[in-house]
Amino acid sequence: MNVLRRISILIILLCPVSALSQTSFYVSSAGADTNPGTKARPFASINKALSMARKTPGAVTIKLYGGIYRLSSPIVFTPADSRKEGETLTLTNVENQKAIISGGVTLNNLKWKEYKNGVWQTGIEGDLIFDELIVNGQLQRMARYPNYSSSSRFLGGTASNATDKEHVAHWKSPEGGYVHALHRFEWGDFHYIIKGVNNEGELSLEGGWQNNRRMGMHPQYRFVENIFEELDTANEWFYDKITKVLYYFPPKGLNIKTAKFASPQITHLIEFKGTEANPVSNIDITGITFTQTLRTFMQNQEPLLRSDWTIYRGGAVFYNGAVHCRLADCTLHNLGGNAIFFNNFNRNCEVSGCLISSIGASAICFVGDPKAVRSPSFEYNEFVPLPQIDRTPGPLTNNYPADCKIYDNLIFDLGYVEKQCAGVELSMCQSIMVSHNTIYDVPRAGINVSEGTWGGHIIEYNDIFNTVKESGDHGSFNSWGRDRYWHPDKNILDSIVTTNFELTMLDVVKPIILRNNRMRCDHGWDIDLDDGSSNYLIYNNLCLNGGIKLREGVNRVVENNIMINNTFHPHVWFKNSNDVFRHNIVSTGYQPIGIKVWGKETDYNVFPDSVSLREAWSRGTDKHSVYGKLSFRAPQKGDFRLTDGSIAFSTGFNNFAMDSFGVISSKLKLLAKRVQFPTVIAPDNMNNNEIIDFMGARVKNLNTLGERSATGMDSMRGVLVVEVASGSGASVFLQANDVILSFNYKTINKLRDLLEARLSVIGTTTEVIIFRNQKEYKKKIEPGNIK
Template sequence: MLFVDPTGDDSNPGTIERPFATLDRARQAAEPGDVVNLRAGTYRLTEPFLLTAADSGVVYQAYGYGTAVQEKVVISGGRQITGWRRGEDGVCRAEVPGLATRQLYVSGRRAARASITLDHRLTRTETGYVIDDPAPGAWQGEVEFVYRGAYPWSEARCQAARITGDESSTTVTMAQPAFGWATRLYQSVISWDGPGAGESNGADAPTSAENSPAFLTEGTFALAGGVLHYLPLPGEDLDDVVAPVLETLLHARDLRDVAFRGITFAEATWLRPSTPEGFLHYHGNGYYDGGALQTVTFAEGQGQVTVPGDSATMPGNVIFENVSGVTLEGCRFTRLGGVALEFRGDGADNVLLDSVIDEVSGGGVVIGSGARRHRLENNHVHHIGRDYHGSPAVLMSGTTDTVVAHNEVNDVPHAGIVVYEGRGAKVLNNLIHDTMQVLADGGGIYVAGSQGVSHASGALIRGNVVRDTITPYNFGLYTDYGAAWVTVQGNLVHRADSPVVLNVSPPLEHVAFIGNVWDADPGEAPEGVTLAENTTLPKEAFDDNPAVSDIVAGAGRVRPH
């Protein structure tokens, strides 16, 4: 047994009476089979906590884990902000030279970046925009333009490099290369009946602007010229203000058989959107980073879109790379600025269990290509995608035999659970509600690409409850873009635009919908799709139906293990 305490000393022997002070000192002392007990407090990191193969076989846990006296342990990448001065305008200011962050937390509450809606008349030019209004010429700070709905499923961010004005107008010069990339990427001709229909260029119409002191309202902040500006809520004190500064809290590579229990990972950021390259979101956690573009033409005259030839992906704030046998149990991932948790590279049999992921700027969990037999069970993922609204709660891409079971997913700006091409994914008995809150053309569960070579080796989507899929043009269970070898069985879909979609491009192949209960008729099945034993109920009949009750009883979280 080893012990760590924020008030300890790294020259101590690491006993309960004389604990270490830092995680890294405990790592150095730990041997396979050791349990590192973290005493209560916040462990503020100044650099990422790194683990390698030599650190295998160790358990890190909150002291008293699993008992009534479990202590609260936070691993933080944040910096406390002090030295506030209140101006006559009510704005509090703190000198923060060198600070780079995109988030701020006041007494644990997420403070939004100051923003305004761009309802001005804008004309796009080769270098930016001309605004038919002189007032924006007074905007100061590192202003960022947001493009919600650049595609119906996308939201982009680009920096303004310079803002100047005269008596009649304002000229905005946008940062390059992001602006040039955006004008080439977001070109579409969409002919179907849904958001984004018609010919458009998403760069024509930024929807909001952020991060100028001129935009401040109560409870919001702006970072400009080395000064943090914050307009407090009525009666709010500034004794506990934290700005995330690290982009990575934990990065584990090549290790085996490690556990983290009862630990909160908090306060990290992701700075890519603040660079001249911006954040040109495409789908899920993917974004365009230059390189080749492709034109995708849809079938039956539905139109075409320009897409990245290859996408970069938003990174995790907690990363496990090429690891196996890692268990994360009873943990919390909160106040994070990228993807909360990422399993990257080859690895097998990693587990996230009985944990909570919330208040995350980007995605919740990513399980990436090479992962085998990973399991996400009995977790609650909610209020993610707070800044990057295309981010899903759970994303699997290129995995084999991943199981996502008995989780609750809610309050998500786009899709809840996303399954890209892979093999043998099982999405079982999850409760997914209040998804698609911001962007369009997605679903509570979204599946795209081939999932195997037979129904036995393919994806199984079974026993899930999907309800309250909110924005227009969405589907409760969305099999899309060449999905193949998918069995969708015994699910309940309630209150979406449509329960499922059957006609997509490229078409579905070997997709079977069996024994589901939904509140709208999905229509006739095209070639490649099987519909069997499904039940369509009127919305008002859901409360008293035994089939509905059985599915509801089996979905969502169960008592912690």
């Protein structure tokens, strides 16, 4: 026997059986289901290939040729599709060709003709859903008032009179229209369908269930859509269900007769339908693009325990009862609801290397079964009486997601419909790893933990910025801890924690680790642990703007974090919280609210100036903390490691890596937007001529005779406004050459005063006093304009 033959036999003997028996079925939009599914003669449908895969043992790959695969119903994986370990069923593309799975239908046989005032019309064949219109791959807008404006912070433009009787009187048949609004306190949003107009000329509405804190619509931040009379600008459309006529206002340059029109018809594209007893196992989906699903905002009704969230349990890719299943290197965009949803029992699943953008709601959700929760409550003001609380730790059943991984995903432009959303949402789940993701341009949190059930999450090396863009009182990372022990009455809650401390850890049975992340929130906190959030380890995080907030909760250890241009915000702690805050760098004095006892340890921290440190001493904290100039290696490039010899090292602070945040794959790195690094402001390096950004204005200390003369000021005090960017938050109340004398009821004599006053404004109306044209003016600023 020659050597080559012996080697060949050895390879065969050592090679796994599954590798030798791997089968591939091919699918093409130009194929036929009567074909054998070979590379030369592919099937036409994915379902045909899937039915053949069920009959084929060993590893099977379904390969899609490039093209669009339009679905009238979801592709469903059941336990019949499950595979043994090492014999994965894979749905993928052919040699990196762009295979698109779409829930939209192409609009054919359109006979466009001019209607009037720039609007065109065409009849529509068949019974189609018109919830969204996509033209040449771009999402268009339902006819709306006010018209969409990309420069508006909230909802693409709002008007307080959008639902007024006087405005409604101009509409002939508003039934089927929608009212969209922010929550009264900017804690998410509400949506309503218009059922008609009552005898008083007011709209009859149905809805308003999309937020678990039902306090009504914001009086100003609201708009209406799907109203024919509001079709008055380019890219808007309206579909008349009775006459089956589509009206569209094309933009300049669009050839309406050659443009490609499509409309989504389904909400899910892929479904995994298994159970704990009979799961769907070992199925991978790789290299596929998913697009065009229906909006789901009116189906978003289920409260997620006592968090502010309600949820629609669904997504373009929907997992229920999946084990060892993976979604990798896929693109998900132009989806009306959630992109990916893990519902109830799921184990050891992974989403990695995906590009997720232009999503109507959340990107990735993990949501378990409320019946797995012991002593659950479902609204902020609900609670279980103390004697009735189940005192057994942890979940009641296994019907929840656990031990899953979200890794190396680029996630942006979320919540174009639903504002109570997140890049990653965790509720009633355990031990989810969220690592090396880049998340930005979201209306609320980048990552949200709705309650403590059941902890164990590791959230690390993420890059999260441009968050809380269309809401308030929130953070880039946000959590609530309204677990079974929590009570809405603070006095009762204090008593419970004092006398029944063991209750605080019954749900969050494993610590939640938040480490090595970079976060920037310009409209709230970088890290916001709210309402009882407990059992957290928070370390080695770089906070670029919003600082760290800890509201009531227990057993939080916060150490070795850097807070640029902000500080630590402790709010209403318990007497026996056991909280620890040490070895951290803050850029200004702490901002406590309702704090009488400062936890187990608040010490060995680094302050920017002696005044801030003395304030801490006066409260009885930070006996061993220090102050001094902080010199970072290259802050303009994002390297906030301290230079050698820094006084911070004497407290036990240690530098940590600054080059490992966010996505790691080269493809996604090239596509990702980069966070804007702030100019570091500290008392020791701030000079009288320094100009900094403040809410979109360029401001400086008023410190020269020429500046005093030009403004008419009586003395060298206040902060001079040098320039105001159009459309910025500052443009609402500031002009060039103004002098800011007071902000948020704090006297402003210099830049540091202004920055510290700004830190204390979170989600509330505030006051500014300015000197303009030799007169003082007092102005009120709404939360939405405090950017």
